[in-house]
Amino acid sequence: MSDFSTQLYLISPLDVGGEFPARLSRAIEAGGGLVTAFQFRIKGITDQHEAARLAEPLQEICAAHDVAFIVNDDVALAKRLKADGVHLGQDDGDPKEAREELGRDAQIGVTCHASMHLAMEAGEAGADYVAFGSFFESTTKDKGDAERPTTDMIERWVKLFEIPLVAIGGITPDNCGPLVKAGADFLAVSGAVWNRGSRGGPGGDEAKAVRDFAQAIKAAS
Numbered sequence: 159m160s161d162f163s164t165q166l167y168l169i170s171p172l173d174v175g176g177e178f179p180a181r182l183s184r185a186i187e188a189g190g191g192l193v194t195a196f197q198f199r200i201k202g203i204t205d206q207h208e209a210a211r212l213a214e215p216l217q218e219i220c221a222a223h224d225v226a227f228i229v230n231d232d233v234a235l236a237k238r239l240k241a242d243g244v245h246l247g248q249d250d251g252d253p254k255e256a257r258e259e260l261g262r263d264a265q266i267g268v269t270c271h272a273s274m275h276l277a278m279e280a281g282e283a284g285a286d287y288v289a290f291g292s293f294f295e296s297t298t299k300d301k302g303d304a305e306r307p308t309t310d311m312i313e314r315w316v317k318l319f320e321i322p323l324v325a326i327g328g329i330t331p332d333n334c335g336p337l338v339k340a341g342a343d344f345l346a347v348s349g350a351v352w353n354r355g356s357r358g359g360p361g362g363d364e365a366k367a368v369r370d371f372a373q374a375i376k377a378a379s
């Protein structure tokens with residue numbers, strides 16, 4: 159059970175080889191229970207054998223720290239890896255079909271952009287969480303001029319529905335406060351952890367980045 163009102167949902171960079179497993183360990187351990195989910199997000203690797211090779215050490219790290227290991231977009235890969243769940247974009251499949259493939263215990267999340275309607279549809283289809291974003295400009299989620307969700311949307315969702323809400327897109331320790339105050343259950347973050355190690359500054363100190371998030375979340379709670 160986390161001591162944080164809002165938890166971190168880490169999303170991997172595209173390069174998860176080399177030293178990345180050690181970086182993931184440092185990030186998770188620095189949070190003291192703040193990190194509760196990790197999304198394995200790789201693009202351009204179509205060979206499932208290679209994907210499984212890259213996933214293996216990361217999945218072991220997540221299991222050792224009781225962090226959910228979620229596969230992005232690929233139900234077949236999630237099934238092969240016996241992952242904890244899968245995250246689906248609007249064009250990546252139906253939650254009901256994913257449930258049939260992965261079983262009742264799988265965690266299934268759905269990207270809903272800035273649409274309460276899409277989120278309600280996802281909930282009706284059996285999603286375990288919905289993701290709204292991009293809240294801020296993001297290099298990970300390139301949506302161009304797409305409509306951005308608002309903190310009002312978070313507040314409405316958490317008042318009306320029990321399905322957890324994930325906020326995503328350009329979230330940093332400096333701008334996450336309003337999302338936390340609005341009631342977001344999770345902050346999905348990537349670049350703010352892997353690309354910089356302090357508030358607003360460059361670097362690769364993922365442990366420092368996670369500690370910054372912990373401080374910001376506690377301050378806003």
